[in-house]
Amino acid sequence: xxxxxxxxxxxxxxxGPALKDLEQRHKWADHNELLKWINNPAVYMxxxxxTQGLKxxxxxxxxxxxxxxxxxxxxxxxxxxxxxxxxxPKTAVTEEKPATSSSLIFGIISLILAIIALxxxxxxxxxxxxxxxxxxxxxxxxxxxxxxxxxxxxxxxALFILAGYFLSKAAIGLGRQKDYQPEQPIYYSHKVHAGINxxxxxxxHGGAWESKSATIPSVNVCMxxxxxxxxxxxxxxLYTEEGVEVNGTAEIMKLYEYAGFDPKNAAAxxxxxxxxxxxxxxxxxxxxxxxxxAQHTRAGKVQCQSCHGEIxxxxxxxxxxELSMGWCVNCHRQTKVDxxxxxxxxxxxxxxYEKFHNDIKNHKMDSVTVKDIGGLECQKCHY
Amino acid sequence: MxxxxxxxxxxxxVYMPDMAYSRAYETYASTxxxxxxxxxxxxxxxxxxxxxxxxxxxxxxxNDSAGYVNSAVVKNPLPPLTxxxxxxxxxxxxxxxxxxxxxxxDGNGPLYKGGEGPFPNKPRDLMGDPVAQNMAEGTMFxxxxxxxxxxxxxxSQLNTIxxxxxxxxxxxxxxxxAATSAPxxxxxxxxx
Numbered sequence: 001x002x003x004x005x006x007x008x009x010x011x012x013x014x015x016g017p018a019l020k021d022l023e024q025r026h027k028w029a030d031h032n033e034l035l036k037w038i039n040n041p042a043v044y045m046x047x048x049x050x051t052q053g054l055k056x057x058x059x060x061x062x063x064x065x066x067x068x069x070x071x072x073x074x075x076x077x078x079x080x081x082x083x084x085x086x087x088x089p090k091t092a093v094t095e096e097k098p099a100t101s102s103s104l105i106f107g108i109i110s111l112i113l114a115i116i117a118l119x120x121x122x123x124x125x126x127x128x129x130x131x132x133x134x135x136x137x138x139x140x141x142x143x144x145x146x147x148x149x150x151x152x153x154x155x156x157x158a159l160f161i162l163a164g165y166f167l168s169k170a171a172i173g174l175g176r177q178k179d180y181q182p183e184q185p186i187y188y189s190h191k192v193h194a195g196i197n198x199x200x201x202x203x204x205h206g207g208a209w210e211s212k213s214a215t216i217p218s219v220n221v222c223m224x225x226x227x228x229x230x231x232x233x234x235x236x237x238l239y240t241e242e243g244v245e246v247n248g249t250a251e252i253m254k255l256y257e258y259a260g261f262d263p264k265n266a267a268a269x270x271x272x273x274x275x276x277x278x279x280x281x282x283x284x285x286x287x288x289x290x291x292x293x294a295q296h297t298r299a300g301k302v303q304c305q306s307c308h309g310e311i312x313x314x315x316x317x318x319x320x321x322e323l324s325m326g327w328c329v330n331c332h333r334q335t336k337v338d339x340x341x342x343x344x345x346x347x348x349x350x351x352x353y354e355k356f357h358n359d360i361k362n363h364k365m366d367s368v369t370v371k372d373i374g375g376l377e378c379q380k381c382h383y
Numbered sequence: 384m385x386x387x388x389x390x391x392x393x394x395x396x397v398y399m400p401d402m403a404y405s406r407a408y409e410t411y412a413s414t415x416x417x418x419x420x421x422x423x424x425x426x427x428x429x430x431x432x433x434x435x436x437x438x439x440x441x442x443x444x445x446n447d448s449a450g451y452v453n454s455a456v457v458k459n460p461l462p463p464l465t466x467x468x469x470x471x472x473x474x475x476x477x478x479x480x481x482x483x484x485x486x487x488x489d490g491n492g493p494l495y496k497g498g499e500g501p502f503p504n505k506p507r508d509l510m511g512d513p514v515a516q517n518m519a520e521g522t523m524f525x526x527x528x529x530x531x532x533x534x535x536x537x538x539s540q541l542n543t544i545x546x547x548x549x550x551x552x553x554x555x556x557x558x559x560x561a562a563t564s565a566p567x568x569x570x571x572x573x574x575x
Binding site: 052171173174175176177179180181182183197198199200202203206212213215216218220221223224225227228229230232233234235241242271281284286287288318343 | 389390391392393394395396397398402403404405406409410411466467477478479481482483486493494499500501502503504530533534535536537539540
């Protein structure tokens with residue numbers, strides 16, 4: 001399980017496909033075939049168009065082979081997946097509902113109890129007054145509740161706590177832009193480009209591999225394909241987040257206006273006359289934080305989707321991650337560093353951590369996280 | 384938090400923005416202030432300069448029909464690809480070329496998909512088409528640098544070394560026999 005779950009989810013597509021109903025697909029009903037695939041995907045893929053297609057679909061990421069998996073393991077795994085696929089959706093629904101309604105019920109009950117207590121207190125005081133009058137004892141008039149110091153203190157405390165809660169929540173939210181989804185000058189759908197048409201992220205955002213910034217492509221990169229692709233016909237209908245239908249062809253025409261390109265006279269196009277498109281930047285880090293894309297994608301082998309979410313399913317891009325410091329630090333605590341190195345793969349840099357290599361050999365630790373190699377040092381990101 | 388609108392179109396506010404926004408010119412920032420001063424930030428590099436990490440070699444021909452013809456005699460200045468370089472060249476091919484020319488170099492990438500995809504023209508089949516098989520490596524380099532027919536220029540995405548790596552990778556795939564007996568490297572071509 002530890003092996004598969006890094007990329008696969010029983011129900012949802014992740015780095016790799018969802019494993020639900022796995023046996024209905026391809027030849028996987030025969031567990032021997034499945035075993036061959038898991039043991040050595042590269043060899044299996046060579047003469048199998050289905051798995052080649054899968055690789056293309058999932059960002060050209062090849063499944064890692066697990067040579068030590070046996071037929072028994074495969075049987076167990078499939079059984080587990082089938083179980084998970086059956087149970088998960090049901091339990092999720094049954095668990096969630098009472099959670100939301102129970103808190104509501106508790107709220108109502110405590111409100112009713114509070115009202116009853118208040119009424120009883122009033123009843124108590126008036127009864128006391130009556131009995132006092134009957135016995136002929138004269139006491140000073142009771143203080144009305146709005147002048148009662150205990151009531152005022154409780155109210156003040158409640159106000160203080162409530163206001164403090166909302167104030168600090170709002171203050172933490174200042175400068176955070178989770179879910180920010182601005183309107184762009186051109187309705188550019190990542191779902192159509194990176195999802196349906198499988199354009200690699202790096203084709204346009206090559207900087208993510210080479211530099212600090214992922215870089216927004218210049219108009220000539222758009223025109224590499226859109227010199228040919230002049231209409232939007234074959235994809236699904238496009239809608240803005242507000243539900244307004246978008247005419248894809250008209251959006252491509254907007255691009256041509258920036259590029260100074262006339263589709264009827266393509267040969268006369270002069271790329272040097274193009275105007276830049278002023279895209280709205282979504283993921284903003286404060287200036288006092290240093291973040292390098294290259295370090296994460298190239299050395300860290302982090303997938304784009306880990307931070308940017310299911311970008312291949314987004315028409316209009318929104319910020320999925322919180323981009324708060326806690327979010328960064330959590331990932332640095334949990335992410336394991338690949339210390340394996342040989343001439344074809346891995347990162348030679350990590351060979352300098354002799355102590356960790358020895359500790360792994362001596363079974364003192366089983367993996368090294370980013371934190372262990374200084375991922376939580378302040379000056380790594382703030383300098 | 385207060386708004387009922389589900390779509391968040393505004394970035395929100397920043398508390399004490401002194402250190403949130405860069406005083407220096409950052410990537411993506413507007414350079415209008417510089418332009419107003421007459422400083423042009425998008426000038427092309429001075430002729431004869433070499434970018435750090437690039438190769439001390441300049442492609443001699445212009446983007447015209449004479450250049451295209453002459454490109455056939457241009458030879459690859461790089462030494463044969465090592466295993467690690469070959470892996471990198473494959474990655475570059477898959478990122479920048481594979482989307483049209485296909486993973487298997489059959490001219491059937493996801494953008495064309497046998498006519499199903501949005502791209503109107505069939506990309507060149509790099510394996511089966513004799514034109515591609517017999518194309519000189521220099522001509523291939525010329526086409527990647529300046530673009531050819533429906534293909535656009537990829538010079539802004541791939542630097543000189545990367546373009547030659549991709550050309551070498553394609554040539555090796557087209558002719559695996561020649562790849563094993565690669566010619567001796569041109570010693571004048573050194574990485575900077």
